[in-house]
Amino acid sequence: MPVRSVSSTPDDRSACHSISAVGLDGLLRGDGDGAVVDELLGAERSRRLLLLRALFDCSIGVASGSGDFPVSLHDAWETLERAQVKAPGVVEEVLMAPGTGTWVSSALRRLRGTLHSDIPLWATLGHLASLAAAAAAAARIEFTLRVPACKGTVFLPGLGCAVLPAQEDWTTARVAGDQWSVRITGGGGEVVVGPDWERQAPGWRPTRRLTLGQGAAAGSVALEEHDPYRTFSGPTAPHVLSESEARSWQCSLAEAWHILLRDAPAHADAMRRGLMSMTPMPRGERFRPYSSSSAEAFGGINASLPDEDSELAATLVHEFQHVKLGALMHLSPLVRRAEKTHERPELFHAPWRDDPRPLEGVLQGIYAFLGVTRFWRANRRAADAAHAPSAHFEFALWREAVWSTLSSVRGHERLTPLGHRLLESLVQSCAGWLGDDVPDAELRLAREAAAGHRARWREHHLRPSPDLVDEAVRAWRRGESCPPLAHTASSVVPDSDAHFLDTAAVLARHRLTDPDGSWRDPVATGDRVRGAGPVDILLARGERSAARRELADQLLYGDPPVGSWAALGRALADRPEHRAASRFLTRSPEWARALRETLHEEHGQRPDPLALAAWLGVATSRPGPFD
Structure with a gap:
């Protein structure tokens, strides 16, 4: 009978399994x-x-x-x-x-x-x-x-x-x-x-x-x-x-x-x-290969065929990390069930996803991308000159993604003892890579792509406290200084329209592999890189002044897409006089979006975006709730 034995021990005395x-x-x-x-x-x-x-x-x-x-x-x-x-x-x-x-x-x-x-x-x-x-x-x-x-x-x-x-x-x-x-x-x-x-x-x-x-x-x-x-x-x-x-x-x-x-x-x-x-x-868009696995299907991987063999190697590592962790979680849980099951689950930013993720999903992502980071760390040392810049970028990007996500969930109260042990062990593994040198150009691109994803995610999915928004609106209209804004006073409200938040990373890959390619053409790129608009192309080309002008017009006169404030934060990054504004918009663009929408919908005002960003930036230029 196929279920004659459920034990891995030779004498079949125990149905319990353990890991050495x-x-x-x-x-x-x-x-x-x-x-x-x-x-x-x-x-x-x-x-x-x-x-x-x-x-x-x-x-x-x-x-x-x-x-x-x-x-x-x-x-x-x-x-x-x-x-x-x-x-x-x-x-x-x-x-x-x-x-x-x-x-x-x-x-x-x-x-x-x-x-x-x-x-x-x-x-x-x-x-x-x-x-x-x-x-x-x-x-x-x-x-x-x-x-x-x-x-x-x-x-x-x-x-x-x-x-x-x-x-x-x-x-x-x-x-x-x-x-x-x-x-x-x-x-x-x-x-x-x-x-x-x-x-x-x-x-x-x-x-x-x-x-x-x-x-x-x-x-x-x-x-x-x-x-x-x-x-x-x-x-x-x-x-x-x-x-x-x-x-x-x-x-x-x-x-x-x-x-x-x-x-x-x-x-x-x-x-x-x-x-x-x-x-x-089916083959996916370049630099956006598809892959998946399931804890119920140990050893199975669904994948599209990437354009580079090293991408397929990274995909295999990624999905097999999921396979291993899924099997471990069948033996012992890493996360306790929420005590109040009627409440919405707590959701987190995952730098590899467009949508907010529950704690269990975040752990899976951390584990998978730690393996990916380790792979690119080794690969960049062996890659030839043509592929080394991409390998450096991937290592820096995923190192940042894994480290920031580990920092956001380690010590969470719902982790089991094994879950705590897992995250602390992964923290030690990743911490050892933080001092690894990465060439300046690739490091800058990776950091900007990581910050861009995080900012766009916040602008889509976070809603600031209505009371604090109203207080800030009143201060703006009275010409007063921006009141202190709590960095954590925002709730997660998933936005189903959030797509292609990785656009900056995809365009960076195009830039590294084909600096003068057709991706630079805003008309052609719209078909090649889904989610990439003219502003994204300007930023990827390093033309921040042109991006600032385009964004200022959209935010002042038009109906700007969600993500415009995050993009403005990137566009202001090279201007010392706008450093505080850039910092604020990169960290908390949801506040600028909420204030603009309230001023427009309730008071018929369209604030100058640069002035509003500068005003909000003052709140973070002095020690306060954001520090």
């Missing part, structure tokens, strides 16, 4: 070698089997009480048992595949009523039969099962998919196999495959595999194009790559792996043991 002291110390530093990944895998295996057993027990009652349940869960379970007796390693691969984890967790949520889906419940629960058929086929035992089919496509996770004549959205197909082949029939069609599952046949699309490294230490991952649960969000139609696209993935992954072996060998060893699948996603 050495392994835990490595994880808490943001590292984690292959040995601790094996420990995490053992724990994830037990968790996966327990969830599967819970799902089976719950599903049997649902299936037996339904008169329209065309898939036999009993037969599927019995087939899994027989396959495990014949080939336990095969069943292990099927049950530990990332898509299986996504499926079992989402199916349990459906049964518990916490997840809605338009897919028939029998098709969701019947995926167990698809897993059993895949395991039985790979184990080469005789079996016959009915499995779900979507528009004629039959999935055998880990092996591939069969394409039968198109039918309705959801129906069933018959899958029968022996030690030599498998026959998949339905809708008046038949696909025969085997004994070589990796060979393409009429109607059969095999799962491709990508090689990691060479020789005896080489590993491989599935290039997942078929598994309906590969994208972590529920059943997804297959997306089959062309041969040239598949070759591009193999070439890019090979180069990225070479970089990891050179710059981050410990990461490479851990990934070789724990990385199971790569799901190709």
Whole structure:
């Protein structure tokens, strides 16, 4: 039975898992070698089997009480048992595949009523039969099962998919196999495959595999194009790559792996043991590659193909950091539940996101980007002259992002003892990098990009105290000095229109890699860099005077987009006479936005933006609440 054992101990006396002291110390530093990944895998295996057993027990009652349940869960379970007796390693691969984890967790949520889906419940629960058929086929035992089919496509996770004549959205197909082949029939069609599952046949699309490294230490991952649960969000139609696209993935992954072996060998060893699948996603905008992972899908990464191999290496590090921390959090929580569950969760600025994030999400981001920072720290020393400036920039940018975010949440009252220990260990790791030299140009760009993201985030998502805003408005209208403004007297009100807050960083990357490129043209850049307006281009080109004039006109006469005050803070940075105003707008642009809106909406006034910024800046030029 697949849930025969939930223990990693040889004598099976305990169902509890633990991490060795050495392994835990490595994880808490943001590292984690292959040995601790094996420990995490053992724990994830037990968790996966327990969830599967819970799902089976719950599903049997649902299936037996339904008169329209065309898939036999009993037969599927019995087939899994027989396959495990014949080939336990095969069943292990099927049950530990990332898509299986996504499926079992989402199916349990459906049964518990916490997840809605338009897919028939029998098709969701019947995926167990698809897993059993895949395991039985790979184990080469005789079996016959009915499995779900979507528009004629039959999935055998880990092996591939069969394409039968198109039918309705959801129906069933018959899958029968022996030690030599498998026959998949339905809708008046038949696909025969085997004994070589990796060979393409009429109607059969095999799962491709990508090689990691060479020789005896080489590993491989599935290039997942078929598994309906590969994208972590529920059943997804297959997306089959062309041969040239598949070759591009193999070439890019090979180069990225070479970089990891050179710059981050410990990461490479851990990934070789724990990385199971790569799901190709549509290519994104340059310098904005897409990637994701899920705690329920250990070892699975969804990613678009970046333009540079080093970017793919950094993406692998980033997502595998999430994988490791997610598995650790399954063993022991890092954050306590909020005592007042009816209240809105506390939200924080995360320099890698447009939206405010809860504490749990911030910890995941810190852990992922600490790994990214460590990668670029090593990579910039080995990169060639053409790529070194970008590597210096990435290291400086993410070092700043991780350090500032660590500073904002360390010591939080909701952290568990392990959560406190994790953050303090990460603080020590990051603190050791603060003194690392970075060339002046790249350091300046990184600091400006980091400050720009933080300022735009505040302008979008923070709302100052209405009482203090009214007090400041009265003082402005009476010609008095700006009253003291509390830096913390703002509440988080998420703005769903906040997008592309990383525009300054993206434009900095364009500037470093192609100083005279078409990104400098405001008309062309609007299509190439989403979220970049004329002011953003002027600032990226270093033309602050022109940016100041444009922003002053917008803020005085027009309907300025949110983020204009943050941009004005950057535009004023080179003028000594505007230093206090620039400092204020860079740190707290939400106050300028709130005062301008109140003056305009309630009093019909459009204050001169430079005068208002200077007036507000006086509040921070002397010791007070901001210091």
